[in-house]
Amino acid sequence: MALIVQKYGGTSVGTVERIQAVADKIKATRDQGHDVVVVVSAMSGETNRLLALAKAIDDQALPAELDVLVSTGEQVTIALLAIALEKIHCPAQSFTGSQVKILTDSAFTKARIENIEVVGLRQTLAAGKVAVVAGFQGVDDQGRITTLGRGGSDTTGVALAAALKADECQIYTDVDGVYTTDPRVVSSARRLSTITFEEMLEMASLGSKVLQIRSVEFAGKYGVPLRVLSSFTEGPGTLITLDQGDVMEKPVISGIAFNREEAKLVVRGVPDVPGAAYRILGPIGEANVEVDVIVQNVGLDKTTDFTFTVHRNEFNKALNILEQVAKDVGAREVLGDDHIAKVSLVGVGMRSHAGVASRMFEALAKDNINIQMISTSEIKISVIIDERYLELAVRSLHAAFDLDKA
Amino acid sequence: MALIVQKYGGTSVGTVERIQAVADKIKATRDQGHDVVVVVSAMSGETNRLLALAKAIDDQALPAELDVLVSTGEQVTIALLAIALEKIHCPAQSFTGSQVKILTDSAFTKARIENIEVVGLRQTLAAGKVAVVAGFQGVDDQGRITTLGRGGSDTTGVALAAALKADECQIYTDVDGVYTTDPRVVSSARRLSTITFEEMLEMASLGSKVLQIRSVEFAGKYGVPLRVLSSFTEGPGTLITLDQGDVMEKPVISGIAFNREEAKLVVRGVPDVPGAAYRILGPIGEANVEVDVIVQNVGLDKTTDFTFTVHRNEFNKALNILEQVAKDVGAREVLGDDHIAKVSLVGVGMRSHAGVASRMFEALAKDNINIQMISTSEIKISVIIDERYLELAVRSLHAAFDLDKA
Numbered sequence: 153m154a155l156i157v158q159k160y161g162g163t164s165v166g167t168v169e170r171i172q173a174v175a176d177k178i179k180a181t182r183d184q185g186h187d188v189v190v191v192v193s194a195m196s197g198e199t200n201r202l203l204a205l206a207k208a209i210d211d212q213a214l215p216a217e218l219d220v221l222v223s224t225g226e227q228v229t230i231a232l233l234a235i236a237l238e239k240i241h242c243p244a245q246s247f248t249g250s251q252v253k254i255l256t257d258s259a260f261t262k263a264r265i266e267n268i269e270v271v272g273l274r275q276t277l278a279a280g281k282v283a284v285v286a287g288f289q290g291v292d293d294q295g296r297i298t299t300l301g302r303g304g305s306d307t308t309g310v311a312l313a314a315a316l317k318a319d320e321c322q323i324y325t326d327v328d329g330v331y332t333t334d335p336r337v338v339s340s341a342r343r344l345s346t347i348t349f350e351e352m353l354e355m356a357s358l359g360s361k362v363l364q365i366r367s368v369e370f371a372g373k374y375g376v377p378l379r380v381l382s383s384f385t386e387g388p389g390t391l392i393t394l395d396q397g398d399v400m401e402k403p404v405i406s407g408i409a410f411n412r413e414e415a416k417l418v419v420r421g422v423p424d425v426p427g428a429a430y431r432i433l434g435p436i437g438e439a440n441v442e443v444d445v446i447v448q449n450v451g452l453d454k455t456t457d458f459t460f461t462v463h464r465n466e467f468n469k470a471l472n473i474l475e476q477v478a479k480d481v482g483a484r485e486v487l488g489d490d491h492i493a494k495v496s497l498v499g500v501g502m503r504s505h506a507g508v509a510s511r512m513f514e515a516l517a518k519d520n521i522n523i524q525m526i527s528t529s530e531i532k533i534s535v536i537i538d539e540r541y542l543e544l545a546v547r548s549l550h551a552a553f554d555l556d557k558a
Numbered sequence: 559m560a561l562i563v564q565k566y567g568g569t570s571v572g573t574v575e576r577i578q579a580v581a582d583k584i585k586a587t588r589d590q591g592h593d594v595v596v597v598v599s600a601m602s603g604e605t606n607r608l609l610a611l612a613k614a615i616d617d618q619a620l621p622a623e624l625d626v627l628v629s630t631g632e633q634v635t636i637a638l639l640a641i642a643l644e645k646i647h648c649p650a651q652s653f654t655g656s657q658v659k660i661l662t663d664s665a666f667t668k669a670r671i672e673n674i675e676v677v678g679l680r681q682t683l684a685a686g687k688v689a690v691v692a693g694f695q696g697v698d699d700q701g702r703i704t705t706l707g708r709g710g711s712d713t714t715g716v717a718l719a720a721a722l723k724a725d726e727c728q729i730y731t732d733v734d735g736v737y738t739t740d741p742r743v744v745s746s747a748r749r750l751s752t753i754t755f756e757e758m759l760e761m762a763s764l765g766s767k768v769l770q771i772r773s774v775e776f777a778g779k780y781g782v783p784l785r786v787l788s789s790f791t792e793g794p795g796t797l798i799t800l801d802q803g804d805v806m807e808k809p810v811i812s813g814i815a816f817n818r819e820e821a822k823l824v825v826r827g828v829p830d831v832p833g834a835a836y837r838i839l840g841p842i843g844e845a846n847v848e849v850d851v852i853v854q855n856v857g858l859d860k861t862t863d864f865t866f867t868v869h870r871n872e873f874n875k876a877l878n879i880l881e882q883v884a885k886d887v888g889a890r891e892v893l894g895d896d897h898i899a900k901v902s903l904v905g906v907g908m909r910s911h912a913g914v915a916s917r918m919f920e921a922l923a924k925d926n927i928n929i930q931m932i933s934t935s936e937i938k939i940s941v942i943i944d945e946r947y948l949e950l951a952v953r954s955l956h957a958a959f960d961l962d963k964a
Contacts, residue, residue: 234623
């Protein structure tokens with residue numbers, strides 16, 4: 153008998169019928185002899201409906217009152233799910249974040265969990281009931297309702313699993329696991345049966361939207377085994393673990409992530425003196441523009457070219473800042489390109505394998521894809537290319553690293 | 559400076575625009591220098607929408623989970639109203655029943671208030687804020703959410719006013735006060751500026767739906783001055799008080815209530831022996847059928863006719879029970895009539911005036927309206943008549959007792 157935390161997102165509980173289907177899944181887990189704590193989101197669309205009501209009154213509404221408002225979304229779901237469970241003779245009790253209680257700081261609309269009391273949940277489990285917990289919400293030390301921000305229900309699930317020392321935290325979603333790459337781009341993309349937290353974090357940060365990055369960090373930090381499964385189909389999903397097994401036996405690459413939401417900026421002919429990087433990136437940071445990949449090379453004429461990427465939405469803002477900065481630092485010119493894409497190979501296996509980069513570059517060269525920037529970390533290699541070649545690059549790399557083979 | 563509790567019902571907060579109008583009314587009260595605690599219901603239609611979701615899953619849903627579900631309705635309203643108040647620079651803070659806290663027993667869906675903690679509300683008022691409280695809900699000693707049942711928001715308003723020793727509890731509704739009778743029946747019906755709790759209780763129990771009877775009882779018990787006003791128009795409304803002033807100067811009759819939701823049952827030729835009434839009404843009570851007016855007369859032949867009224871919805875149920883009962887007690891026959899109406903004169907003034915009954919019967923006789931049953935209390939006289947004559951009777955009595963004159 154294990155203790156399982158299951159988390160169902162908004163789409164999985166989007167209608168009364170789907171809530172009943174979720175109840176069946178939970179009962180099946182109970183019938184296998186496991187204790188179950190369930191975390192649910194608001195029914196899909198509900199949070200936006202509530203926020204629209206608030207916005208109709210004041211688009212600068214008090215965050216504390218917004219939390220009182222939107223936290224009703226999950227409260228509706230826990231009650232309906234508990235009713236659906238009782239209906240099929242699976243005893244259940246609902247808990248709001250406050251009832252659990254999930255103590256957070258007072259950063260309304262983006263609160264962080266500080267502590268979780270598990271006594272009430274353990275009593276509920278001991279009484280043979282399923283505990284149905286509202287995700288995304290908590291309560292501060294003044295008893296005021298808080299929310300964890302968008303995607304916070306995953307975090308609630310993982311945090312509960314950590315606090316309860318659960319055997320597994322299962323995140324039910326509309327995909328049936330983590331894939332070697334996006335199946336819409338590469339039809340032979342394959343579901344991974346396991347992936348490490350490190351790899352999952354890189355995949356998530358690179359645009360693969362299966363899980364909220366914060367919940368993966370949290371699960372990794374507390375060593376909570378995390379499993380991604382589909383609410384709508386049967387299957388084992390993908391298990392995300394600390395255990396890397398024998399790295400030597402690992403495939404070199406676990407997956408390919410990509411992102412077409414970035415833009416590139418180049419400041420050319422920057423006098424190569426100490427502090428140049430700071431004088432260029434300082435004003436960008438002050439304007440709250442986040443920078444992703446940064447590359448700098450020293451040229452022959454005592455000047456350097458300074459290249460970095462930002463989110464495409466902030467391209468024009470960054471370009472305007474740089475025009476002024478270029479004058480200040482005496483740079484020759486500023487260039488920009490908002491038609492780029494980033495493709496990344498991810499895998500803990502590359503730590504012990506040489507030649508991953510050259511194999512990657514070879515595959516791209518064969519297709520005449522020009523590499524504009526390169527950036528590496530211990531378990532990742534990213535290249536920036538013209539966005540027209542994105543799909544081609546992903547398909548070529550998927551084949552070159554044998555990702556379609558189990 | 560006074561402390562005012564204001565209660566706004568579901569229609570008054572039915573849209574974002576109406577919530578903003580309510581905020582304006584509250585601010586106007588604040589600007590007069592008063593402290594304000596506001597109690598609100600769910601936006602109209604919301605409670606039914608939520609209950610329909612539950613019913614789609616299980617029409618025998620657990621009461622405790624229904625309370626978790628429907629209590630979200632008021633929680634949405636308190637957040638939106640607090641946002642609307644802050645928008646017009648009227649500082650506000652919302653409170654769920656649990657946050658106040660309004661302690662109730664654990665009779666889910668029909669809980670009773672046991673205690674109200676006022677410390678948090680007083681701190682909020684002392685900080686210059688309006689306290690916006692969710693009506694209809696509370697929390698039991700296990701921290702579980704409860705609701706007070708339909709119409710419970712009025713009760714919350716009155717209970718808060720009593721606990722805070724407020725100067726007045728204002729119930730905002732869609733009518734602008736209590737009338738001498740229903741203005742849809744008598745166009746010259748007049749708004750009363752004051753009415754006593756006793757009279758209001760009789761009016762309410764007789765079908766005048768301005769206030770929930772439980773909240774009037776509560777207000778009377780704790781001596782909370784209660785005022786009924788319109789959310790949509792200006793005006794002083796009707797004040798409901800303990801103070802009866804000088805009864806001698808009071809009008810004989812304050813108002814005329816009526817009810818066409820009853821049905822009459824007659825058991826004829828019941829042997830006139832001790833225990834007959836019990837043997838007839840016992841089975842009715844056991845079947846949870848509520849009985850209103852009861853009349854019994856002893857006849858000449860050692861038998862008696864036993865007549866009473868029940869709600870029209872329970873007419874057939876009661877009739878079936880009586881068919882059997884009549885055999886058991888040896889009664890001659892059972893008759894029924896579900897086309898009756900009850901008309902009642904109400905007024906504390908009748909205590910000191912003789913002849914109210916005869917004046918009433920005279921007025922009805924002039925219009926050839928036959929009286930089927932008569933029932934009296936200290937401040938009320940009710941007659942049962944054929945429902946066809948209801949409007950005529952009310953108009954005649956309204957004129958006969960000069961109710962259209964201030």
